[in-house]
Amino acid sequence: MAAQETVDQKYVYDFSEGNKDLKDLLGGKGANLAEMTNLGLPVPPGFTITTEACQAYLATGREPDGLAGQIEAHLESLERAMGKRLGDPQDPLLVSVRSGAKFSMPGMMETVLNVGLNDQSVVGLSAQAGGNDRFAWDSYRRLIQMFGKTVCEVPGEEFEQALDKAKSARGTTNDLDLDADDLRGLVEAYKKIFLKHTGREFPQQPREQLDLAIRAVFESWNAERAVLYRRQERIPADLGTAVNVVTMVFGNLGPDSGTGVAFTRDPASGAQGIYGDYLANAQGEDVVAGIRNTVPLQELEQLDKASYDELLGIMARLEEHYRDLCDIEFTIERGKLWMLQTRVGKRTAAAAFVIAGQLVDEGLIDLDEALHRVNGAQLAQLMFPRFQLDHEFHPVATGIGASPGAASGTVVFTSARAVELAAEGKSVILVRRETNPDDLNGMIAAKGILTSRGGKTSHAAVVARGMGKTCVSGADEIDVNVPAKRFTVAGQTVNEGDVVSIDGTTGKVYLGEVPVMPSEVVQYFEGSLDPEHIDNALVRAVHRIMTHADGKRRLAVRTNADTGADAARARRFGAEGIGLCRTEHMFLGDRRELVERLILARAEGEREAALAALLPLQRADFEEIFREMDGLPVTVRLIDPPLHEFLPPLEQLAVNVAVAQERGEDVAKEEALLAAVRRMHEENPMLGLRGVRLGLVIPGLFAMQVRAIAEAAVTCARGGGVAKPEIMVPLVGAVQELETVRAEAEKIIAEVVGDSGVEVLIGTMIEVPRAALTAGQIAEAAEFFSFGTNDLTQMGWGFSRDDVEGAFFWRYLELGIFGISPFESIDRDGVGRLVRIAAEEGRAARPGLKLGVCGEHGGDPDSVHFFHEVGLDYVSCSPFRVPVARLEAGRAVVETGGSDSR
Ligand code: PEP
Ligand code: MG
Secondary structure, eight states, rough: OOSSSSSOOOOOEEEGGOOOTOHHHHHHHHHHHHHHHHHTTOOOOOOOOOOHHHHHHHHHHSSTTTTTHHHHHHHHHHHHHHTTTEOSSSSSOOOEEEEEEOOOTTTSSEEEETTTTTTTTHHHHHHHHOHHHHHHHHHHHHHHHHHHHHHHHOHHHHHHHHHHHHHHTOOOGGGGGGOHHHHHHHHHHHHHHHHHSSOOOOOOOHHHHHHHHHHHHHHHHHHHHHHHHHHTTTTTTOOEEEEEEEOOOOOOOOOOOOOEEEEEEEETTOEEEEEEEEHHHHHHHHHHOOOSEEEGGGGGHHHHHHHHHHHHHHHHHHHHHTSOEEEEEEETTEEEEEEEEEEEOOOOHHHHHHHHHHHTTTTTHHHHOOOHSOHHHHHHHSSSSSSSSOTTTTSSOOOEEESSSSEEEEOSHHHHHHHHHHHHHHOOOEEESOOOOHHHHHHHSSSSSSSSSSSTTTTTHHHHHHTTTTEEETTTOEETTTTTTTEEETTTEEEOOEEEEEEEETTTEEEOOOOOOHHHHHHHHHHHOOTTTTHHHHHHHHHHHHHHHHOOOOSSEEOOSSHHHHHHHHTTTTTTTTTEEEOGGSSSGHHHHHHHHHHOSTTTHHHHHHHHHHHHHHHHHHHHHHHHHHTTEEEEEOOOOOOGGOOOOOOHHHHHHHHHHHTTTTOHHHHHHHHHHHHHHOSSSGGGOOOHHHHHHTHHHHHHHHHHHHHHHHHHTTOOOOOEEEEEETTTOOOOHHHHHHHHHHHHHHHHEEEHHHHHHEEEEOOHHHHHHHEEEETOOEEEEEEHHHHHHHHHTTOOOTHHHHHHHHHHHTSSSSSSSSTOOOOOTTTOOOOOOOHHHHHSTTTTOOOEEOOOGGGGGHHHHHHHHOOOOOOEOOOOHHHHHHHHHHHHHHHHHTTTOO
């Protein structure tokens, strides 16, 4: 036999061939349709074209070899199973063609319904629907509209206008009032629009319709809005979408038909119960688009008890099977229930914690799994403030709390205006009747979203929840007039530019700016809410999962704090010490004058006098911090920034001197200061006289700080406290620098601590690449390392940390050079490698060397996992991120199988 020229790759899977774990290949929708099919649930038969076929199409611009034949074969077997043929004039099989990527991208990609209808089969469809002409012609006009818009880029408004015209000719605003003749006329009008824009007749060949629709779904992966959504949600650009070809079932066949969406628990609060919307005599798309008003799912019980009971049974089964909150889409066709979709449902941060706790109680998952199912980003969201409401504020409208949080801002009515004002730094609330995928830019730019139509499953609600953005939907007391740029509510008019406040938890809308108060979760962390004694499901769930995370984690969590108040707050948040106390703020305010004296010192003794004046002030600062952190380690970093940062800016000083000279005033002091500023000017101050270099160049500066630290610790110890100071030297690049500072510091410490029992460690930051690469040597002179990943990133990449993020990172993100700023999340491959090398070589030279990180990455969820993997002892982050780091440190253990990876 001749060698085969093409690999026989399988591109098409029948629903019975897949399962829920094949999301990479079949997309989320396809994998779950397969799973439901295999569970024996009523899923309309169909097949899925793989993401690999899409990837091949997008790479080459044509369908891969073998795809057409495989589609043919699956279509034939579908036709056999259904006993109908695609396009059969008497009894046509109709299919929907639906996108379905690995990660849900609501409304971002295309769907075409009713494929298989043409001028002949529309008649057959009517006959099969019991002579329901109206239904058949409505289905046909929907096909031409969707196909035209999606596959052939015919402007959607033209179809809308033709529809409006038909309705006004009938004297109605409701689609349902159009009869079969109206719809037949509309089909003719639609065909003309199609011809005008495409230069060809609407395709009558069903197979051609199918192939073009499949191709359009492939291409919709790269539609602008889909690209934007992926970037926002950090979904990789190369996954591609699968395409599902599904037998049509109809929810618009009369009052015994309908369609709905539901959640197995409340996706906003996590509360148990039945949450869903139902729309009788409608297609699924009508519900998701929020176009017509739905009724609560519970009302289906009166309309069709058998289907309702069956649906509830299926929902319970799905929850048990997926061991999680599921969302579903279903259609009832003349009393027969069909499942069109399920997936593990998106949920708010609060619901994620509450549901994880409930599932543990129900015995469906264990606490490790519960911990795995929540994350630090969600916890951070729960720590957002909420509105502080007293009697002054009355809501003017109440909609649906679609995505929690509290947002105040200037009202805008269009996506473009939202983007414009946000770019000026304004908080904006985007107000729409309902949103659609074209509003995505504005939704990203806005602080909050308010709509007058649509439920929890409307576009606005789903997208806002995914983004963690505050949203109130369906506030139907609000009458939105987009062209006039205003809305009216309760007899008042709100114009563009006015301020409103929306509460995405309660759904309430307020005029003006409402003050905010901290979240309950923060109150719990602060210790003012006792989880054992309050009736608050969220606080109890957070407490339970945090307790488990704390029990699991190996990484300690410290905080970056340089005041007693910050230290105290961080301690309440669970900080187990201070990992970075920056001392530079201690030189600001009215102490600037002493720093000026220090810098300007010329005569013998002037510098010593300035330092002597600073010493008691510093000592008092440290005493306060040691007191707050009693018993816990406190890493104090010696002064780091260039000293000229403490002097007035050059231009300002030069102007002051010139003006004073003009007036004939005595400017000797200002002139001296100006000369010093000129002398100390540096082109690249971040690479200049700062950190350890200052200590080596300015006699007595570090010595004063070391003395202040040691004396404060001794005072603490004598007062019965336990101070555990760790002195940290910044910006070390060579062991010799550290040795020099250490030699001087050790002498002072020995002299000060005497027999007080105080122990002072001396270590260094690792924040210069050279330090990371010579960590073995540096460890000889250091009792601990703390990675300064801010500077390590700056110097590792050669990116100025003060400039680049605003300047050009957008382009790097667009090009995919990195998916997230390396200042935000550790660059594992480059900067992370420096950390790994330094950790390994440092520990090899000095077993037991204490390792931590105090750059901003210490509170970033993904980076925390990396630091766990590398085997650091602790992460240190700002007080507010301490709970996030605790949670993620616990998750890191659970996700690496509970192993200590050191
Ligand atoms: C760092 O460089 O990571 C660090 C913690 O120090 P700073 O941010 O103060 O330079
Ligand atoms: Mg630094």
